[in-house]
Amino acid sequence: MASFCGKYNNPGYGTIEIRKEDGNLYAVHPTYKFLLEHLYYNIFVIKPMEELAQWNPEFALNFATNNNGEISPLSIKLQSEPVVFVKQIRE
Known part of the structure; x- marks a missing residue:
């Protein structure tokens, strides 16, 4: 599970942080x-932690691997084509 954790960025949608807490994975997108x-x-469904009146954000989130077998980008089908978020390198 730790290999999924980190920050993923998309120029239009910003940054999503994947965190491991209490044995579960969470996606945090600013608020x-x-x-x-x-x-x-490597496919997960995002489930809201609280009721969101405007929309039901249960989208599939797909983690991909690079040539070394490491988790690299993730994609979410928010539009007709999947939106790709690139994993940021830890410094």
Whole structure:
């Protein structure tokens, strides 16, 4: 699970941080926190931590690996084409 953790950036949507807390993964995007519910392989469904009146954000989040087998980008199908967030390198 730790390999999924880190900050992922998209120029238009900003940064999503994936955190591990109490044995679960969470996606934090500035003011919202979502539980990541494992679906299969490297695919999770984001579930809101609280009721959101305007929308139901249960999107599939797909982590991909690079040539070294490390988790690299993640994509979410927010539009007709998936939106890609690139994992930031820890310094």
